[in-house]
Amino acid sequence: MDHGTIREVSFFSASLNEEQELLIYIPANYTPLNKYNILIASDGKDYFQLGGISRLADELLDDYEIENIIIVGIPYKSIGDRRRKYIPTGEFHEAYLRFLAHELVPYLDEEFSTYQLGSTRGVIGDSMAATASLMAALKYPSIFSKAILQSPYVDEHVLKTVENSNNMNAVSIYHIIGKGEDKVLTTDKQIKDFLTPNRQLHELFLAKGYKTFYEEFDGNHTWKYWKPDLRRALIENFS
Secondary structure, eight states: OOOOEEEEEEEEETTTTEEEEEEEEEOTTOOTTSOBEEEEEESHHHHHHTSOHHHHHHHHHHTTOSOOEEEEEEOOSSHHHHHHHHSTTSTTHHHHHHIIIIIIHHHHHHHSOBOOOGGGEEEEEETHHHHHHHHHHHHOTTTOOEEEEESOOOOHHHHHHHHTOOOTTTOEEEEEEETTTTSEEOTTSOEEOOHHHHHHHHHHHHHHTOEEEEEEESSOSSHHHHHHHHHHHHHHHHO
């Protein structure tokens, strides 16, 4: 099996007014003669190191289980930085979404042979990073048509955004949550119920008419469960 490469790029974001580290998985079969889907992962370093997403992509591409894909990971700088960018009440949340849609995507379309279509782009995240991915797809449905949500952080702001959305024909949702996520220790040392608001979110997706894959798995808010789910997530969205 051939292995893709991971290119490390320092990208200046005008929206965020800072350098943003990028980890770009380029598959072994990459050639400008073909076109490639794009998947953008917030919590990017975790998806490469804890999720093993590049090795998984190598395997799925080698077995022809997914279409050609380039995966871009965006690492967070700190726990505080993650919170400020990923959740709707965060100080830099809107700027982060603008960076994804209006800076990162044009850069990728220029740098690589992509389809340049929203239907071939997805966003993925776990916990707060899943929240950022969902909000990006809802705000920019013509740019991101696939949102992969692994145990997203859901509050009233997220639910209200979905309630007010009208992109149900443009965006498909892949959504999982653990049955053991009713008591999650958050990064600010609070115990929060993730399960109940995720069930509310799922019911809202159904009521609004979104194309949705949903599963409640036996497990908790950790990579022990998110990592093995990635295989199905990629096949569901990019086969």
